Amino acid sequence: MLNKKDAQSIIEKLTSYVSHYATVNIGSGSQGTTRFANSEISQNVTTSDTNVSLTVYEGKKEATCATNVLTEEGLKQLAKDAQELLKYVPEGEYEAFTMSKEPVDERPPTGELATAFDAAARAAYIKEGVSYVKEGFTASGALVLTQQAIAVGDSLGAFRYAQYDQVTFNTVVTHQDGTDGAGECTSYTVVPDVIGEFKKAQATASAAMGAVSPELGAHTVVLSPLAFADLVGFMGFMLGADAIEDGSSFAIEKLGQKMFGDNFTVTDNVNCPCTRPVFFDYEGTPRQSVAMVDKGVVSSFLYDNKLAAKHKAPNTGHAVTNKGRGGYAINLQVEGGSQTLEEIIASTKKGIFINEFHYTNFVNPRTLQLTGLTRNGTFLIEDGKITTPISTVRFTESLLDAFNSITAISSDRTLTAGYMGASLVPGARIDNFHFTSKP
Amino acid sequence: MSIKDKITQAMEAAKALGVDYADIRVKDIRMESISLENGALSAAVTNRSQGYGIRVYVDGSMGFAASGDMDKLVETVHEAYQIAKASLTLQAQKIVLAPKEAAKGTYSTPVVTDPFTVPFSEKLALLNKCNDAIKAVPGITYSVCGLDFRKDDVIYADTDGSYIEQYFCQCTGQIITTASSEEDNQDRSFIDVIRGGYETILNLEMPKIAARLAAEVVELINCPDCPSGEFDLVINPNQMFLQIHESVGHPTELDRVLGSEAAFAGRSFLAPEDLKKNLVYGSKHVTLVADATCPQGLGTFAYDDEGVPAQNITLVDKGIFTGFQTSRDNAPVVGLPSSGGGLSDGWRNLPIVRMTNINLLPGEGSPEDLIAGIEYGFLLDQNKSWSIDDLRINFQFACQVAYEIKDGKLTGRMFKNPIYAGKTTEFWGSCDGVAGPEYWQLIGIPNCGKGQPMQVMRVSHGSSPTRFRKVKVGVSDVK
Secondary structure, three states: OOOHHHHHHHHHHHHHOOOOEEEEEEEEEEEEEEEEEOOEEEEEEEEEEEEEEEEEEEOOEEEEEEEOOOOHHHHHHHHHHHHHHHHHOOOOOOOOOOOOOOOOOOOOOOOHHHHHOOHHHHHHHHHHHHOOOOOOEEEEEEEEEEEEEEEEEEOOOOEEEEEEEEEEEEEEEEEOOOOEEEEEEEEOOOOOOHHHHHHHHHHHHHHOOOOEOOOOEEEEEEEOHHHHHHHHHHHHHOOEHHHHHOOOOOOOOOOOOEOOOOOOOEEEOOOOOOOOOOOEOOOOOEOOOEEEEEOOEEOOOEOOHHHHHHHOOOOOOOOOOOOOOOOOOOOEEEOOOOEOHHHHHHOOOEEEEEEEEEEEEEEEHHHOEEEEEEEEEEEEEEOOEEEEEEOOOEEEEEHHHHOOOEEEEEEEEEEEEEOOEEEEEEEEEEEEEEEEEOO | OOHHHHHHHHHHHHHHOOOOEEEEEEEEEEEEEEEEEOOEEEEEEEEEEEEEEEEEEEOOEEEEEEEOOOOOHHHHHHHHHHHHHHHHHHOOOOOOOOOOOOOEEEEEOOOOOOHHHOOHHHHHHHHHHHHHHHHOOOOOOEEEEEEEEEEEEEEEEEOOOOEEEEEEEEEEEEEEEEEEOOOOEEEEEEEEEEEOOHHHHHHHOHHHHHHHHHHHHHHHOOOOEOOOEEEEEEEOHHHHHHHHHHHHHOOOEHHHHOOOOOOOOOOOOOOHHHHHOOOEOOOOOOOEEEEOOOOOOOOOOOEOOOOOEOOEEEEEEOOEEOOOEOOOOOHHHHOOOOOOOEEOOOOOOOOEEOOOEEEEOOOOOOHHHHHHOOOEEEEEEEEEEEEEOOOOOEEEEEEEEEEEEEOOEEEEEEEEOOEEEEEHHHHHHOEEEEOOHHHOEEEEEEEEEEOOOOEEEEEEEEEOOEEEEEEEEOOHHHO
16 A cells, blocks of 8 residues: 555656646555355455556646556556547536645554454454354355555645545344344444444344234334435435436425424534544545535535536535546434434334345435335334344335434434445434335 | 566466465456536546456465556465465365366457547547437436447466466447436436447447437426336336346356355345256246357356356246356355356456346347237336345336337337336246347446445346236335
């Protein structure tokens, strides 16, 4: 993985090869993944790579070339290719947005995760975890250590660098009759409780045996943080300015309007101490902490340079590429409520507890209508207690309805791995949630 | 030192460590993307990625290491060796690889015109023509016209003495047209990914497609929602590809059947013993193959990423389940040879069971013949949404448009937001007609996700328009 000095050196060298304003993005890192299935290690891999992307600008023209060939010759070729491509491209809508030099925080990793989760340690964790799996059950899953550096800079001397380590773990414990229970965790900071998640998965799988088929129709559901995060993530996609631009978002012309219940607040909080510690976006803009939904009101979209200019809105620093495709929340969090998840379950007379959704997808993004299936531990709640396990069932539901029908949000929140980052999300109880078919 | 010498040195280093077996995939991948968004250039991008992945087996345990540093092959062998030793920590059964012959050979995608030699201006001119066709239709609120090109130079070698060089070239054409109203948003879109040269893009006649889609979407936005109920359907290849992918391709992958993907992509409703049970997967009209020899397919090659020759495997024969897709590490578990399905999405990743070209073989007659047999129903076109459970039984798909069929004819009336749902074997059992070979189309998709780390694979699926009886359409009736 490139350190800060080497990353800066590449950016300076590369920009010296071009005669135009230029920006450089570097992604460098390694990932070690130990997978297990049927209670033995099945795949054990590590990958390392450094990719450098150069964008050159001339007026309203821009061209981008990328490579992982970092020899002197490779970098010179990259500069040559980008300048050659620039000759032929037509003008776009905007001139280059000069990269910000405003200082941003850095929070380099302590090295604790890297030491605690090398290949030998990952194997040892899995061996210990599998020892808690009972006879008749098997465990599958993956324990992953990611070490990543991100650098951006330009030909005017702007330079930013961030580095982080992340551990993610997921397991499914399966009985020979097919009954599943799951556990998962992720962390950028402290050593996560991998063994605890094995135990949780086993306990859930044991409790889930003898599942009955649920009734279709409307139910009160209590969602685990993992299941709730899945739904919230889909809503988050639709608050990116690109979804407003392409017409797919439910929130078009709805900025400032109340779309959800008072108890629903979603932010993208770059200062959250437990989520991904990258304080600038792909374009080098400092990431802003943004309330996306504030007490049910759609309060902000997420922007990059181009779409902020086009929509005459402040750039929130959420670019994920330099192609005007921003932005996306990678430090998403949902505000917690006053009861613990346990208390919410205890106060539910009749409902269904859902641990996880599978293959969730939009049916219609404009109405926030989603479909998906339950997985890895779904149970009836009767008189405040989790009782009978229920088998896989499909939901089809509009989040415009569901997030207006939240009757409780838990005070306890869990960090869940998500697309490009992690989300800090509570559990929630939702009324009138529709199950539409079953296998 | 030449790349061949570096590879030889790496394999010798593996042997010197005393491994059971080792193999290497060196891939040099070049990509180019050009796209217009609302007529303005939104991307002019090239990318090159080269590197290698080395897999070693030590006492029946596997380790894999990959790097983009072309001067560290021997070090990477040692890294893979250490990882394999770590795997021994928890190894109940030694991994046995299905046998194969050591192979030497070459293969190239048939290409008339290398897309990377076509001038940028020519590609841009084509996209501008598409955009002009879209702009000519009032009411379009958003559009994308794009081209993507990719070529892979791949070298495979192993400690058994194999050395295979392959070259793959693929082209992608994409059109998205959108019409929005205050409360609604509808797309009509097209994407195809084809192995071949730039001629495949020209053959698509993308400006004509753009004009047709644009004209249709501005009408679609004002159409009513598709009715709910049980209806007979004819489904076009641009939706059939995903029906095949999700409800046949994935459940017949042996690694899923054996539980290797249980914690991520999921398992399968199939069991190894189903191969001997004459399990009814569909009607007599349903014959499905995994054909790695199919022209222009994204799953077409001479050898897979484990050095196993390309094959054409029958998965379902006239409705009866007959085969799994396998790779070398799982086929022996059920006493099968590898079906040549061990593929990785690039140099970074391990070969796992991936679909080659999963195709529904054509029947006979025309789409009109299929439509003629429907009293009231719909012709569905182009996928919009998809979801299926982790055993691959319960699926729900949405399409972009439903064309009304009444008394055996298309009425010209369109409905938006058609959704249909079913259970895999029941659904395929309701198939009572597949149109003939002259209507058969191979459609490529660039984004099949599987594995941890996630691998995003390019796969193709072929079919003709296909008829299904009494399918559940719509879910709005539950509310």
